[in-house]
Amino acid sequence: MAAVFPVVAVVGLGTMGAGIAEITARSGRRVIGVELDATAAAAALHRIEESTAHSVERARMTAEERAGLLSRITVTHELSAAAEAQLVIEEIPEQLELKQELFAELDRICPAGTVLATGTTALSVTRIAAATQRPERVVGLHFFNPAPVMQLVEVVRTVLTSAEVAEAADAFTRGLGKSPVSAGDRAGFIVNGLLFAYLNQAAAMFESRYATREDIDAAMRLGCGLPMGPLALLDLIGVDTAKTVLEAMYAQSHDRLHAPAPILGQLASAGLLGRKTGRGFYRYAAPGSSQVL
Ligand code: 3HC
Numbered sequence: 160m161a162a163v164f165p166v167v168a169v170v171g172l173g174t175m176g177a178g179i180a181e182i183t184a185r186s187g188r189r190v191i192g193v194e195l196d197a198t199a200a201a202a203a204l205h206r207i208e209e210s211t212a213h214s215v216e217r218a219r220m221t222a223e224e225r226a227g228l229l230s231r232i233t234v235t236h237e238l239s240a241a242a243e244a245q246l247v248i249e250e251i252p253e254q255l256e257l258k259q260e261l262f263a264e265l266d267r268i269c270p271a272g273t274v275l276a277t278g279t280t281a282l283s284v285t286r287i288a289a290a291t292q293r294p295e296r297v298v299g300l301h302f303f304n305p306a307p308v309m310q311l312v313e314v315v316r317t318v319l320t321s322a323e324v325a326e327a328a329d330a331f332t333r334g335l336g337k338s339p340v341s342a343g344d345r346a347g348f349i350v351n352g353l354l355f356a357y358l359n360q361a362a363a364m365f366e367s368r369y370a371t372r373e374d375i376d377a378a379m380r381l382g383c384g385l386p387m388g389p390l391a392l393l394d395l396i397g398v399d400t401a402k403t404v405l406e407a408m409y410a411q412s413h414d415r416l417h418a419p420a421p422i423l424g425q426l427a428s429a430g431l432l433g434r435k436t437g438r439g440f441y442r443y444a445a446p447g448s449s450q451v452l
Contacts, residue, residue, distance in 0.1 A: 210307055280347070351408070362440075
Protein backbone atom coordinates (compact mmCIF):
# COMPACT_ATOMS: atom_id res chain seq x y z
CA MET A 160 0.00 0.00 0.00
CA ALA A 161 1.33 3.47 -0.88
CA ALA A 162 2.51 5.50 2.10
CA VAL A 163 0.28 8.34 3.23
CA PHE A 164 2.03 11.58 2.19
CA PRO A 165 5.07 10.17 0.32
CA VAL A 166 6.71 13.62 0.16
CA VAL A 167 6.72 15.73 3.32
CA ALA A 168 8.08 19.25 3.79
CA VAL A 169 9.27 20.35 7.21
CA VAL A 170 9.48 24.11 7.57
CA GLY A 171 11.85 25.17 10.34
CA LEU A 172 14.76 22.86 11.21
CA GLY A 173 15.32 23.60 14.88
CA THR A 174 15.44 20.79 17.44
CA MET A 175 11.93 19.55 16.69
CA GLY A 176 12.03 20.10 12.92
CA ALA A 177 15.29 18.19 12.56
CA GLY A 178 13.96 15.27 14.61
CA ILE A 179 10.74 15.13 12.58
CA ALA A 180 12.71 15.27 9.31
CA GLU A 181 14.81 12.34 10.53
CA ILE A 182 11.93 10.06 11.52
CA THR A 183 9.95 10.95 8.40
CA ALA A 184 12.89 10.05 6.15
CA ARG A 185 13.40 6.91 8.24
CA SER A 186 9.87 5.84 7.26
CA GLY A 187 10.92 5.84 3.58
CA ARG A 188 9.43 9.21 2.68
CA ARG A 189 11.18 11.99 0.86
CA VAL A 190 11.68 15.05 3.05
CA ILE A 191 12.13 18.65 1.95
CA GLY A 192 13.52 20.66 4.85
CA VAL A 193 13.03 24.40 4.58
CA GLU A 194 15.25 26.57 6.79
CA LEU A 195 16.07 30.23 6.15
CA ASP A 196 19.02 30.36 8.54
CA ALA A 197 22.07 28.67 6.97
CA THR A 198 23.68 27.98 10.37
CA ALA A 199 20.50 26.34 11.67
CA ALA A 200 20.24 24.26 8.48
CA ALA A 201 23.82 23.02 8.84
CA ALA A 202 23.28 22.26 12.54
CA ALA A 203 20.12 20.29 11.72
CA LEU A 204 21.88 18.15 9.12
CA HIS A 205 24.73 17.55 11.55
CA ARG A 206 22.26 16.46 14.24
CA ILE A 207 20.52 14.06 11.84
CA GLU A 208 23.86 12.63 10.71
CA GLU A 209 24.93 12.04 14.33
CA SER A 210 21.63 10.60 15.42
CA THR A 211 21.51 8.16 12.48
CA ALA A 212 25.18 7.21 12.98
CA HIS A 213 24.24 6.31 16.57
CA SER A 214 21.38 4.17 15.22
CA VAL A 215 23.86 2.29 13.02
CA GLU A 216 26.18 1.77 16.01
CA ARG A 217 23.21 0.39 17.92
CA ALA A 218 22.35 -1.91 14.99
CA ARG A 219 18.93 -0.31 14.63
CA MET A 220 19.71 0.34 10.96
CA THR A 221 22.42 -0.66 8.51
CA ALA A 222 24.93 1.76 7.00
CA GLU A 223 23.09 1.37 3.67
CA GLU A 224 19.76 2.23 5.26
CA ARG A 225 21.36 5.28 6.84
CA ALA A 226 22.76 6.39 3.49
CA GLY A 227 19.30 5.93 1.95
CA LEU A 228 17.68 7.91 4.76
CA LEU A 229 20.14 10.80 4.39
CA SER A 230 19.71 10.82 0.61
CA ARG A 231 15.95 11.28 1.02
CA ILE A 232 16.44 14.59 2.88
CA THR A 233 17.06 17.80 0.98
CA VAL A 234 17.43 21.14 2.70
CA THR A 235 16.67 24.46 1.07
CA HIS A 236 15.93 28.03 2.05
CA GLU A 237 13.23 28.30 -0.65
CA LEU A 238 9.74 27.94 0.78
CA SER A 239 8.43 27.33 -2.75
CA ALA A 240 10.06 23.85 -2.60
CA ALA A 241 7.27 22.86 -0.17
CA ALA A 242 4.86 22.81 -3.13
CA GLU A 243 6.18 19.34 -4.02
CA ALA A 244 4.95 17.85 -0.75
CA GLN A 245 1.55 16.34 0.05
CA LEU A 246 2.03 17.27 3.71
CA VAL A 247 3.80 20.35 5.10
CA ILE A 248 4.74 20.33 8.78
CA GLU A 249 5.51 23.74 10.27
CA GLU A 250 8.06 23.88 13.11
CA ILE A 251 8.88 27.60 13.37
CA PRO A 252 8.96 29.69 16.59
CA GLU A 253 5.81 30.01 18.68
CA GLN A 254 4.55 33.39 17.44
CA LEU A 255 1.02 33.54 16.11
CA GLU A 256 1.66 36.27 13.52
CA LEU A 257 4.71 34.43 12.17
CA LYS A 258 2.76 31.20 11.83
CA GLN A 259 -0.25 32.93 10.27
CA GLU A 260 2.00 34.63 7.70
CA LEU A 261 3.66 31.33 6.89
CA PHE A 262 0.35 29.49 6.50
CA ALA A 263 -1.04 32.23 4.23
CA GLU A 264 2.09 31.90 2.10
CA LEU A 265 1.95 28.09 2.05
CA ASP A 266 -1.71 28.33 1.07
CA ARG A 267 -0.70 30.38 -1.97
CA ILE A 268 2.22 28.15 -2.90
CA CYS A 269 0.88 24.62 -2.33
CA PRO A 270 -1.66 22.72 -4.47
CA ALA A 271 -5.22 22.69 -3.10
CA GLY A 272 -4.91 19.10 -1.84
CA THR A 273 -1.81 19.65 0.30
CA VAL A 274 -2.37 19.18 4.03
CA LEU A 275 -0.82 21.88 6.19
CA ALA A 276 0.14 20.84 9.73
CA THR A 277 1.29 23.11 12.51
CA GLY A 278 3.65 21.94 15.22
CA THR A 279 2.39 24.57 17.62
CA THR A 280 2.35 23.58 21.25
CA ALA A 281 0.17 26.27 22.76
CA LEU A 282 -1.23 28.54 20.05
CA SER A 283 -4.67 28.18 18.53
CA VAL A 284 -4.62 25.82 15.53
CA THR A 285 -7.95 27.36 14.51
CA ARG A 286 -6.45 30.85 14.29
CA ILE A 287 -3.51 29.52 12.28
CA ALA A 288 -5.93 27.66 9.96
CA ALA A 289 -7.98 30.84 9.53
CA ALA A 290 -5.02 32.43 7.74
CA THR A 291 -5.62 30.00 4.86
CA GLN A 292 -8.41 29.37 2.37
CA ARG A 293 -8.32 25.66 3.28
CA PRO A 294 -8.97 25.41 7.04
CA GLU A 295 -10.47 21.95 6.52
CA ARG A 296 -7.00 20.76 5.41
CA VAL A 297 -5.16 22.23 8.42
CA VAL A 298 -4.35 20.06 11.43
CA GLY A 299 -2.07 20.14 14.46
CA LEU A 300 0.73 17.56 14.68
CA HIS A 301 2.38 17.88 18.05
CA PHE A 302 5.53 15.79 18.44
CA PHE A 303 7.55 15.53 21.65
CA ASN A 304 11.19 16.18 22.36
CA PRO A 305 13.33 14.24 21.51
CA ALA A 306 11.18 13.44 18.48
CA PRO A 307 13.20 10.38 17.37
CA VAL A 308 12.55 8.76 20.76
CA MET A 309 9.20 9.88 22.18
CA GLN A 310 6.29 7.66 21.17
CA LEU A 311 3.49 10.17 21.29
CA VAL A 312 2.04 12.54 18.70
CA GLU A 313 -1.01 14.63 19.50
CA VAL A 314 -3.19 14.98 16.40
CA VAL A 315 -5.14 18.19 16.92
CA ARG A 316 -8.41 18.80 15.08
CA THR A 317 -10.15 22.14 14.90
CA VAL A 318 -13.91 22.33 14.38
CA LEU A 319 -13.13 22.83 10.69
CA THR A 320 -10.58 20.01 10.14
CA SER A 321 -12.10 17.39 7.86
CA ALA A 322 -12.39 13.83 9.14
CA GLU A 323 -10.42 12.62 6.12
CA VAL A 324 -7.48 14.92 6.95
CA ALA A 325 -7.50 13.96 10.64
CA GLU A 326 -7.51 10.26 9.66
CA ALA A 327 -4.66 10.77 7.18
CA ALA A 328 -2.62 12.64 9.83
CA ASP A 329 -3.29 9.80 12.26
CA ALA A 330 -2.20 7.18 9.69
CA PHE A 331 0.91 9.22 8.89
CA THR A 332 2.04 9.25 12.53
CA ARG A 333 1.41 5.51 12.84
CA GLY A 334 3.53 5.04 9.72
CA LEU A 335 6.36 6.78 11.58
CA GLY A 336 6.04 4.19 14.33
CA LYS A 337 4.39 6.67 16.70
CA SER A 338 1.26 6.32 18.80
CA PRO A 339 -1.15 9.18 18.08
CA VAL A 340 -3.79 10.54 20.42
CA SER A 341 -6.55 12.83 19.29
CA ALA A 342 -7.14 16.21 20.94
CA GLY A 343 -9.29 19.27 20.37
CA ASP A 344 -7.88 22.75 19.91
CA ARG A 345 -7.13 24.01 23.42
CA ALA A 346 -3.96 25.68 24.73
CA GLY A 347 -1.36 23.03 25.51
CA PHE A 348 -3.56 20.16 24.26
CA ILE A 349 -3.41 17.13 26.58
CA VAL A 350 0.25 16.86 27.55
CA ASN A 351 1.37 20.45 27.92
CA GLY A 352 -2.01 21.32 29.47
CA LEU A 353 -0.99 19.03 32.33
CA LEU A 354 2.82 19.21 32.19
CA PHE A 355 3.65 22.90 32.04
CA ALA A 356 2.01 24.03 35.29
CA TYR A 357 4.15 21.38 37.00
CA LEU A 358 7.38 22.46 35.25
CA ASN A 359 6.62 26.09 36.06
CA GLN A 360 6.07 25.27 39.73
CA ALA A 361 9.36 23.38 39.82
CA ALA A 362 11.18 26.44 38.43
CA ALA A 363 9.45 28.65 41.02
CA MET A 364 10.36 26.20 43.80
CA PHE A 365 14.00 26.31 42.75
CA GLU A 366 13.87 30.09 42.48
CA SER A 367 12.52 30.38 46.04
CA ARG A 368 15.53 28.31 47.20
CA TYR A 369 13.22 25.83 48.84
CA ALA A 370 15.39 22.95 47.58
CA THR A 371 18.39 22.46 45.32
CA ARG A 372 17.94 21.70 41.63
CA GLU A 373 19.44 18.24 42.18
CA ASP A 374 17.02 17.45 45.01
CA ILE A 375 13.96 18.74 43.12
CA ASP A 376 14.88 16.56 40.15
CA ALA A 377 15.86 13.52 42.22
CA ALA A 378 12.59 13.79 44.17
CA MET A 379 10.46 13.60 41.05
CA ARG A 380 12.59 10.89 39.41
CA LEU A 381 12.80 8.65 42.44
CA GLY A 382 9.50 9.53 44.06
CA CYS A 383 7.34 9.46 40.95
CA GLY A 384 9.30 7.17 38.64
CA LEU A 385 9.77 9.86 35.97
CA PRO A 386 12.65 9.46 33.47
CA MET A 387 13.99 12.90 34.33
CA GLY A 388 13.29 15.65 36.84
CA PRO A 389 11.46 18.88 35.92
CA LEU A 390 14.51 21.18 35.80
CA ALA A 391 16.45 18.75 33.61
CA LEU A 392 13.35 18.49 31.43
CA LEU A 393 13.11 22.28 31.14
CA ASP A 394 16.73 22.26 29.95
CA LEU A 395 15.84 19.58 27.38
CA ILE A 396 12.76 21.44 26.14
CA GLY A 397 14.66 24.76 26.10
CA VAL A 398 14.09 27.49 28.69
CA ASP A 399 13.07 29.98 25.98
CA THR A 400 10.62 27.51 24.44
CA ALA A 401 9.14 26.72 27.84
CA LYS A 402 8.71 30.41 28.63
CA THR A 403 7.03 31.08 25.28
CA VAL A 404 4.71 28.10 25.72
CA LEU A 405 3.78 29.23 29.23
CA GLU A 406 3.12 32.78 28.01
CA ALA A 407 0.85 31.51 25.25
CA MET A 408 -0.98 29.20 27.67
CA TYR A 409 -1.35 31.98 30.23
CA ALA A 410 -2.75 34.30 27.56
CA GLN A 411 -5.45 31.71 26.81
CA SER A 412 -6.11 30.20 30.25
CA HIS A 413 -5.47 33.19 32.59
CA ASP A 414 -4.50 30.50 35.06
CA ARG A 415 -1.76 31.85 37.31
CA LEU A 416 -0.10 28.42 37.34
CA HIS A 417 0.87 29.25 33.75
CA ALA A 418 2.32 32.70 34.54
CA PRO A 419 6.02 32.02 33.77
CA ALA A 420 8.27 31.91 36.86
CA PRO A 421 10.59 34.95 36.67
CA ILE A 422 13.68 32.74 36.61
CA LEU A 423 12.67 31.45 33.18
CA GLY A 424 12.78 35.00 31.82
CA GLN A 425 16.11 35.66 33.50
CA LEU A 426 17.74 32.52 32.13
CA ALA A 427 16.31 33.19 28.67
CA SER A 428 17.58 36.80 28.66
CA ALA A 429 21.02 35.59 29.72
CA GLY A 430 21.10 33.09 26.84
CA LEU A 431 21.09 30.15 29.27
CA LEU A 432 18.56 28.19 27.26
CA GLY A 433 19.36 24.68 28.44
CA ARG A 434 21.09 21.83 26.66
CA LYS A 435 21.13 23.54 23.30
CA THR A 436 23.37 26.36 24.57
CA GLY A 437 25.31 24.19 27.03
CA ARG A 438 23.84 25.84 30.14
CA GLY A 439 20.42 26.34 31.66
CA PHE A 440 19.43 25.10 35.10
CA TYR A 441 22.46 22.83 34.71
CA ARG A 442 25.82 23.12 32.94
CA TYR A 443 26.54 20.66 30.12
CA ALA A 444 29.78 19.40 28.61
CA ALA A 445 29.02 21.27 25.35
CA PRO A 446 26.09 22.85 23.55
CA GLY A 447 23.71 20.03 22.57
CA SER A 448 25.29 17.58 25.01
CA SER A 449 23.23 15.73 27.62
CA GLN A 450 26.29 15.26 29.87
CA VAL A 451 25.85 17.33 33.03
CA LEU A 452 29.05 18.79 34.49
N1 3HC B 1 17.78 12.33 19.72
C1 3HC B 1 17.86 11.02 19.39
N2 3HC B 1 17.98 10.03 20.32
C2 3HC B 1 18.06 10.39 21.60
C3 3HC B 1 18.00 11.73 22.01
C4 3HC B 1 17.87 12.72 21.01
N3 3HC B 1 17.80 14.01 21.32
N4 3HC B 1 18.09 11.76 23.37
C5 3HC B 1 18.20 10.50 23.77
N5 3HC B 1 18.17 9.67 22.72
C6 3HC B 1 18.25 8.22 22.75
C7 3HC B 1 19.63 7.83 23.22
O1 3HC B 1 20.54 7.80 22.16
C8 3HC B 1 19.38 6.45 23.79
O2 3HC B 1 19.35 5.51 22.76
P1 3HC B 1 20.21 4.17 22.91
O3 3HC B 1 19.60 3.41 24.04
O4 3HC B 1 20.09 3.51 21.61
O5 3HC B 1 21.61 4.62 23.22
C9 3HC B 1 17.95 6.54 24.35
O6 3HC B 1 17.35 7.70 23.72
C10 3HC B 1 17.97 6.73 25.85
O7 3HC B 1 18.79 7.87 26.13
P2 3HC B 1 19.80 7.94 27.37
O8 3HC B 1 20.28 6.58 27.71
O9 3HC B 1 20.82 8.98 27.05
O10 3HC B 1 18.98 8.57 28.55
P3 3HC B 1 17.56 8.21 29.11
O11 3HC B 1 17.34 6.75 29.23
O12 3HC B 1 17.38 9.06 30.31
O13 3HC B 1 16.53 8.72 28.01
C11 3HC B 1 15.15 10.51 27.38
C12 3HC B 1 16.57 10.05 27.55
C13 3HC B 1 14.48 9.69 26.25
C14 3HC B 1 15.22 11.97 26.95
C15 3HC B 1 14.36 10.28 28.70
O14 3HC B 1 15.07 10.87 29.75
C16 3HC B 1 12.98 10.85 28.68
O15 3HC B 1 12.05 10.23 28.19
N6 3HC B 1 12.82 12.08 29.24
C17 3HC B 1 11.55 12.78 29.25
C18 3HC B 1 11.36 13.49 27.94
C19 3HC B 1 10.06 14.20 27.89
O16 3HC B 1 9.28 14.28 28.82
N7 3HC B 1 9.79 14.79 26.71
C20 3HC B 1 8.60 15.58 26.49
C21 3HC B 1 8.93 17.02 26.69
S1 3HC B 1 7.53 18.06 26.48
C22 3HC B 1 7.52 18.38 24.85
O17 3HC B 1 8.34 17.97 24.08
C23 3HC B 1 6.40 19.21 24.39
C24 3HC B 1 6.86 20.44 23.71
O18 3HC B 1 5.72 21.08 23.20
C25 3HC B 1 7.63 21.38 24.58
